[in-house]
Amino acid sequence: MKLLIVDDSLVIRNKINSGLLKRFDKVLRAKNGVEAIEVVKLVRPDVITMDLTMPEMDGVECIQEVMKVCPSTHILVISALADKATAIAALSCGANGFLCKPFTQSQLTDAIEKVLAIQLSR
Amino acid sequence: MLKQLFGKYRFLVISIALFLIFDIGVLVLNIYTSGKIAEQTELINLAGRQRTLTQQMSKATQYIRAQKLQQWVYQSGLAELRDQFDVFGATIKAFNEGGQTTSAETGAIVSVAKVETPEGRAILAEATTLWRGFEQAISPLMIDVLITDEEIEPASEFIAANNLKLFDQMNRLTEHFTHESEKQTTFLRMAQIGGITLATINFFVILFHFLKQLRGRDRRLEIKQHESDQILDTINEGVFLVDENLSIGGQHSRHLEEVFDTKRVSGRRLSRFLSAYFPEKIVKTALEYTRLYFQSHINPDLIADVNPLKRVKATVAQSSGEVFEKYLDFSFAPLRQENDKRAILVSVNDVTDSILLEEQEEKNEDQVERQLALFSQILPINPDDLEVFIDECLSGFEQLNQTLKNNKNVTDNYDQTLARMFRETHKLKGSASALSFSWISNQLHDFESSIEGLQKQGERKILRGQDLLTLTIQLRQMYESIETVSDLGDRLKAYGIKHIAAQAANALDVSNEKQPVENKRWFGLRDFAEGIAKEENVAVDVSLRGFSEALEPHIGETLYPIAVQLIRNSIAHGVESRKTRQCLRKPNSGQISLSISHDSLGNYRFVYEDDGRGFDYDGIRASLAARGVMSKSSAAKLSKNELVQNAFRDNLSTREGVDQNAGRGVGLSLVWEQVKLLEGNLKIRSVENEFTQFIVDFSMSEEPKEPLISRHVA
Missing domain, CATH: 1.20.1330 (f41 fragment of flagellin, N-terminal domain)
Known part of the structure; x- marks a missing residue:
């Protein structure tokens, strides 16, 4: 199982990484949407944790691109609750769940398991 | 089988x-x-x-x-x-x-x-x-x-x-x-x-057999219908179903009608229903959110956080015509019906009371915190100083209030009015700062900011009486604050609690120079100066001469704001950093001295001096140009004397940005206003990187004099 962490904050990337390192065989990181798309094309991850507010390409745009390239990927949006409308747009585009920052490790693992439990038929 | x-x-x-x-x-x-x-x-x-x-x-x-x-x-x-x-x-x-x-x-x-x-x-x-x-x-x-x-x-x-x-x-x-x-x-x-x-x-x-079965089934259906009716009638929650077309189902709880004060719920489009109570943007987001529950790629457990209808404010127009604001909390739960169709059970709770209670609790907590902070600020203040300060504030507020009342219906002269109010506020702020009374000085600072905002508005449009409404509200709050302070001070007195400052002052009286009760707050200027110096990251020593003799109340009250403003100016503009002072071979601490003397004829001289960098002439030129008083080229041509003269204009400051200590350019104009109250003369001497001296000469004899500023600039 491969995980891709997309977040412009190094602290958040490290936090997600430490929380999910044991759950996945391989963990990759990207600090914006553009990097994330390149990784998705090469690696086709099973799960992506996606921030919404990032430089260069934001989360919603990135999810739309990921859906074109690798629609079988499970996506968990991890973001602060500044703009609920953007979070809803991300979910409408194809993300499978939302986790609000700040979060605990148990909330993170629980959300990842719930996202993985979804049967994707796309 | x-x-x-x-x-x-x-x-x-x-x-x-x-x-x-x-x-x-x-x-x-x-x-x-x-x-x-x-x-x-x-x-x-x-x-x-x-x-x-x-x-x-x-x-x-x-x-x-x-x-x-x-x-x-x-x-x-x-x-x-x-x-x-x-x-x-x-x-x-x-x-x-x-x-x-x-x-x-x-x-x-x-x-x-x-x-x-x-x-x-x-x-x-x-x-x-x-x-x-x-x-x-x-x-x-x-x-x-x-x-x-x-x-x-x-x-x-x-x-x-x-x-x-x-x-x-x-x-x-x-x-x-x-x-x-x-x-x-x-x-x-x-x-x-x-x-x-x-x-x-x-x-x-x-x-x-079939009649019996049908009758039994009808009876069971009736019982179920009756039960569900009873549940929907008594449940203390607004409940309804939404189908895949985002239409509201045929049944809903009676409480829902009470929450929205309408009976028109069943069968309506969710969008139309919500539009009656929420802004368009919220309705749009809410519909998008509701659709998520019908999408198979979404885990419903993982989207509750983005619910846009959580503790949301609704405007409910009642049948009586009255309009109420309510806080409502919607929650959504997906259902799968017998025919495999999906639906959402939506429950709505009126959480207005709990939110208002929370707000009230927060307000109470704030108030308790503020009172504690106020208490901790009042305790170190000398009770006599506090009393003088309260009187000063009440009198100042009365002046501000009168100014606001008199200008309510006048559409011109706002520039002057606002400048006058600014000076009065700044003077009070100086006194509050001198007592390290930040609770009041912050409010006065905010009041100053509001005046400044109006001054800027006045540059773009003609101000009207209603524009001053915010000042009236703020002034009322400040009145309340000073009344609270007064009340707290009285209570402290009643409980017989001795103030820390009073105790310390009494202790000092034994060993230090003579400090008449009337002049006590003048000696407090040392602490005031140290406090500002700490904020500005410099060090100062304040020396006082001639204050062992009790000042007449009128002289003390008029000179004190001058001293406060000049100390603030010295520390904010004049006193250099320790490193710079070392390079200039000056003592590490900035030296500030205040002295007062008089002769037998009642001629007084108040001298204020610091050993700072002197007037910032380039800064004054830049500020004059920036404020639009004159062009850059005209400002460049001004002599040093003219520049000092201009430094006494309202709103002129060489400081970039505004804080509690400087930046609004009102200090020197306030000094001049106070000198005018004494009908005195102001002399200024300044040597670049050496010193700046302000000399106020005034007489307490009955002969009236015309106030005069004279400058001696080296």
Whole structure:
């Protein structure tokens, strides 16, 4: 199982990484949407944790691109609750769940398991 | 298996099958018995014909005998007899053994079953015995065309003697067959009645069973409906269903109607329903959010956080016409209905009370915190200083209030009005800062910011009375604050709590210079200066001379704001950092001195001096240009004296950005206002990177003087 962490904050990337390192065989990181798309094309991850507010390409745009390239990927949006409308747009585009920052490790693992439990038929 | 195959309809299937079995059984029995009756009828006919044949054979024999005696032709009678003999013989044989004979009605060949009944067999046995006699008597007549008297006579006699016996047996046989036929007819009737009765019973069983079931189901449905109605009527939550088309379902809780003060809920589009209570943007987001619950790629547990209708403010117009604001909390739960369609159970709670309570609690906590902070700020202040400060504030606020009242309906002169208010506020802020009373100085700072905002607005448009409304509100709050301070001060006094500052001052009185009670706050300026210096990251020493003699209240109150403003100016603009001072070979701490002296004629001199960098002439030039007072080129041409003169303009500051200590450019203009109150003269001496000195000369004699600023700039 491969995980891709997309977040412009190094602290958040490290936090997600430490929380999910044991759950996945391989963990990759990207600090914006553009990097994330390149990784998705090469690696086709099973799960992506996606921030919404990032430089260069934001989360919603990135999810739309990921859906074109690798629609079988499970996506968990991890973001602060500044703009609920953007979070809803991300979910409408194809993300499978939302986790609000700040979060605990148990909330993170629980959300990842719930996202993985979804049967994707796309 | 039946249960699996037909489920709850198995009883109906069994009932219908039984109905068909009964009907088919009756039909088959009918057909079978009808055949039997037809056979029996044939037997009756045949037996009846046998009876007739006995009579005919007797008659034919008598006819042949009579013809023979008369020598007449008898062959026709003989032919009849022979036919009758053959038919009777064949028929009785068929009765005995089963076989064929001619039909009594049609003459056609018919098959006859062997008579099996005991009674029939007995009759036939007797009849057969008699018939054998007949056969022996008649058989000689069967051989030739011509018969002799020896042949006809015995036959005639035998038949005459036994004819009635055989007739009687055939008659019995006919009756027996008739009786058997009646028995079968009765059986058929009984079978038909039985079958129809069973079928009818079955029909009624089906009818009553289903009526019972239907009634039971109706009753259960009614009970369920009643229960759900009761639940929906009593549940203390607004509940309704939303289908995939985002339409509201047919049922909802009564509380929902109370929450939204409407009965028009069922069947409406969710978008229309929400639009009546929420702004368009929220409705749009809420609809998008609701759609997420119908999307298979979403885990409903992971989207509750983005619910846009959580603790959201709704505007509810009541039927009475009144409009209320409510805080509502929507929650969503996906459902799968019987027909595999999806729906969402939406529950709505009115959380207005709890939110208002939370707000009130927060407010109370803030108030407690503020009071604690206020308490901690008041405690170190000398009670006498506090009293003077409160009076100063009340008087200053009254002035501000009067200014606001007088200018309510005037549309011009706002520049001057605002500048005056600014100066008054700045003076009070200086006093608050001098007492380290940040709770009040912050409010005064905010008030200054509001005045400054209006001044900027005034540059773009003509201000009106209503524009000053925010100032009135802020002023009222400041009044309340100072009343709270006054109240708290009184309470502290009542509880006999000695202030830290008072205690410290008393302690100092033992060892230090003489500090008259009237001048106590002047000595507090050292702490004030140290406090500002700490904020500005510099160090200062404040020395006071001439304050061991009690100042007249009027002089003290007027000079004190000058001292405060000049200390603030010195620290914010004049005193250099420790490093710079070391390079300039100056003491590490900035030296600030204040002195007051007077002669016997009542001529006073107040001297303020610091050893800072002096006036920032370039800064004044830049500020004049930036404020639009004059062009850059005009500012560049100004002499140092002119620049110092301009530094006393309102709103002129060389400081970039505004904080509690400097930046608004009101300090020097305030100094000048205070000098004017004393009708004094102001002299300024300044040497770049050496010192700056302010000398206020005034007289307490009765002769009025014109105030004057003079500058001595090196």
